Amino acid sequence: MCGIWAIFGSDEDVSHQCSSCLQIAHRGPDAFRIENVNHFKNCCFGFHRLAIVDDLYGMQPMRVRSLPHLWLCYNGEIYNYKTTQKQFDFKYLTECDGESILHLYNRGGIEFAAKHLDGVFAFILLDVKERKVFIGRDTFGVRPCFRLLTDDGFLAVCSEAKGLMGLSHSLTDHSADIVPFPPGHYETYDLAPSGKVTFNERGRFHKIGDAPMYKTPIETLDDNDIFKNIRDTLTSAVKKRLMSQRRIGCMLSGGLDSSLVSALVCKLLKEEGRDYPLQTFSTGMEGSPDLLAAKKVAESIGSEHHEIIFTPEEGISVLDELIFHLESYDITTIRASVGMYLISKYITKETDSVVIFSGEGADEVAQGYVYFHKSPSPEEADEESHRLCNDLYMFDVLRADRTTSAHGLELRVPFLDHKFVNTFMSLPADVRRPKDGVEKFLIRKAFSTMNLLPEEILWRPKEAFSDGVSSHKKSWYEVLQEHIEEQVNDDQLELAPKVFPFNPPRTKEAYYYRQIFEKHFPGKASWVPYYWMPRWSDATDPSARTLKHYKA
Structure with missing residues (x-):
């Protein structure tokens, strides 16, 4: 994970604003650089680096001798950078995957470049010759990006919103706001001689389930064997994400998604002859179901397993x-x-693990949430799956990015691979629904012949997180409710709609979290447009623990 930051068209001395860039230092603990753009008034790039590939030339903003008019700051991994190099006969000067963005842009423009990228990314590209600034973000928003644009021509971009908060406080244009950059889009801005920025256009280069333009190792699929296609595309997704010069590890909850990813990573690392065992990591309170299941998986695949057991007090202490x-x-x-x-x-x-795989995205792509058992029709289930995928960047993907980047780790999520998602979501809607009371049936069935996992893990039902990590004595959900009951009273909750008119909290837990959020980010409630909740049910809580199917 890295942290990117840039400002264009500032009226203030850049040196007075650079401190805001330090708010995202956790994303890149290995190196830091602030660099002004030559001959451009108050335009500046900031970069916090987590070194994964090319120690020598991996620092940013990136510039290469063959394209001196281009400046690039990006956070992400471009998995097909060698493929595009061969396809277009590019002459790379570094081993950095991001260099492909510069050459693709130079070849065909910003939309051409974005459409040919197979990976996860957020980038800021400056073309000083054309006097244009470009921003782009991957299809699912796996890599974060926020921007701030004012009517008087000031543009700021950052991996996290906190890196722009100081800037927004100093602006006189109070109509300006910090907003998440939309996934799957690019934006173009014109840069005046004064350094001021004018919005030009926005385009969408990739939608959920679209066939990508780029070439992949799997060119053809078997129309008669959907299970083989699922196996092949997910295995390929894991394999391409092994691109790293740092040690690889896996989050392992013991559920289907993380267990399958861990098993594939372990298998492929051995095939590549990596000279270290795979490290797997699970967490929970003492005696939790997740810890027990994860231990079975680790013993089965032969990983070096680590259990992180937390107490109720430790869990509560990190909430702020x-x-x-x-x-x-x-x-x-x-x-x-x-x-x-x-x-x-x-x-x-x-x-010493730095690159961390996880199972995020499988529930959204493959209808894995328990409430999908209640979907009224295949068409509505398909529509809900697409909605969840489009909003991933505000929920599960956000969670996975921020919790890992907070500690300088790099996240890899193979279930959100373009080829896998396109393959899976192109199947008929009626076959993607839960089958025989089992969610993600197709994925389980596809890998049932490979002997990768114990049967009880491969067919283990979906766990709500609050139950999966819970102690056999008291659930994490109950721990939270007891703590919050002492922190928020009935009168506060009754006044919540007046205190917080946007997205008013309806429970004491929601009120408690909102208070903490407003302390750090006052007036920014719109970053969360709605609370995540199950569909097609009368659930009063977002956890699957409230659903009848889950209780059964």
């Missing part, structure tokens, strides 16, 4: 700093982030 990193007050996002945050903290402190 967690919400600061998440930049969210969504209930389920915060609940489910505690374990991942504590795992990431442990990994950084106690191990």
Whole structure:
């Protein structure tokens, strides 16, 4: 994970504003650079680096001798950078995957470049010859990006909103606001001689389920064997994400998604002859179901396994700093982030793993949430799956990015691979629904012949996080409710719609999180447009624990 930051058209001395860039230092602990743009008034790039590839030439903003008019700051991984090099006969001067963005842009423009990228990314590209600034973000928003644009021509971009907060406080244009940059889009801005910026256009280069333009190792699929196609595309997704010069590890909850990813990573690392064992990491309170299941998986695949057991007090103690990193007050996002945050903290402190795989995205793509059992029709289930995928950047993907980047780790999410998603979501809607009372049936069936996982893990039902990490004595959900009951009274909750008119909290837990959020990010409630909740049910809480199917 890296942190990118840039400003264009500032009326203030750039040196007075650079301190805001330090707010995202956690994303890149290996190196830091602030660099002014030559001959451009008050235009500046900032970069915090987490070194994954090319120690020598990986610092940013990136410039190469063959394209001296281009400046690039990006956070992400471009998995097909060698493929595009061969396809277009590019002459790379570094081993950095991001260099492909410069050559693709130079070849065909910004939309051409974005459409040919297979990876996860947020980038800021400056063309000083054409006097244009470009911003782009990957299809699912796996890599974060926020921007601030004022009517008087000031543009600021940052990986996290907190890196722009100081800038917004100093602006006289109070109509300007910090907003998340939309995934799957690019934007173009004109840069005047004064340094001021004018918005030019926005375009969408990729939609959920679209066939990508770029070439991949799997060119053809078997029309008669959907299970083989699922196996091949997911295996390819994991394989391409092994691109790293740092040690690889896996989050392992013991559920289907993380277990399958961990098993594939372990298998492929051995095939590549990596000279270290795969490290896997699980978390929970003493005696939790997730810890027990993860241990079975680790023993089965032969990983070097680490258990991070947390107490109720430890979980509660990180809520304030967690919400600061998440930049969210969504209930389920915060609940489910505690374990991942504590795992990431442990990994950084106690191990040398830096690139971390996880199972995010499978539930959205493959209709894995328990409430999909209640979908009225295949068409409505398909529509809901697309909606979840489009909004991932505000919920599960946000959680996974911020909890890992808070501790200087790099996240990899193979279930959100373009080729896999396109393959899976192009299947008929009726076959993607839960089958025989089992969610993600197609994925389980596809890998049932490979002997990668124990049967009880491969067919393990979906766990709500608050139950999966819970102690056999008391659930994490109950721990939170008891703590919050002492922090928020009935009168406060009754006045919540007046105190917080946008997205008013309806429970004491929601009120508690919102108070912490407003302390760190006053007036920024619109970053969370709605609370994540199950569909097609009368659920009063976002956890699957409230659903009848889950209780059964």
